[in-house]
Amino acid sequence: MEGGIDALAPLDYAAFQILPNENRFEAVVCSGKKVEKLAAGLLEPLFLHFPEVKDLYLKGSNANFKLQLPEHLNGAAWFTKSTLSRFLRIVDTLASLNTIHAIEGEMSQLEEARLFHLSLYGQGLFGSADSVLRTT
Numbered sequence: 695m696e697g698g699i700d701a702l703a704p705l706d707y708a709a710f711q712i713l714p715n716e717n718r719f720e721a722v723v724c725s726g727k728k729v730e731k732l733a734a735g736l737l738e739p740l741f742l743h744f745p746e747v748k749d750l751y752l753k754g755s756n757a758n759f760k761l762q763l764p765e766h767l768n769g770a771a772w773f774t775k776s777t778l779s780r781f782l783r784i785v786d787t788l789a790s791l792n793t794i795h796a797i798e799g800e801m802s803q804l805e806e807a808r809l810f811h812l813s814l815y816g817q818g819l820f821g822s823a824d825s826v827l828r829t830t
Contacts, residue, residue, distance in 0.1 A: 713756055
């Protein structure tokens, strides 16, 4: 990618634009004089890792959050585009897993309700659906 930031280049900072009305963020990274959009995603998964993001979200207006190493750690080999990208992917994956578990729970409840209703019709308490259809 011409002009892009090398995945292993140390970052000067990462900036997050917080969009609370959309429950989303956009992340850009900066290394030297290069700036590149890295990711966008849901805000809520970041709350656990960045309490400042939650505070900005609760204020309700668009804001920027800058992630930057202290002076004595500038140029640290681990603070790279690749590391931040993996972190955001992991956080997003965990949020997706939570969503999947919630959906599975709802599907389980629906199945239990379906079985309950079938058991009522099967006992003849309310008549079966077939008998209701045949009498009309």
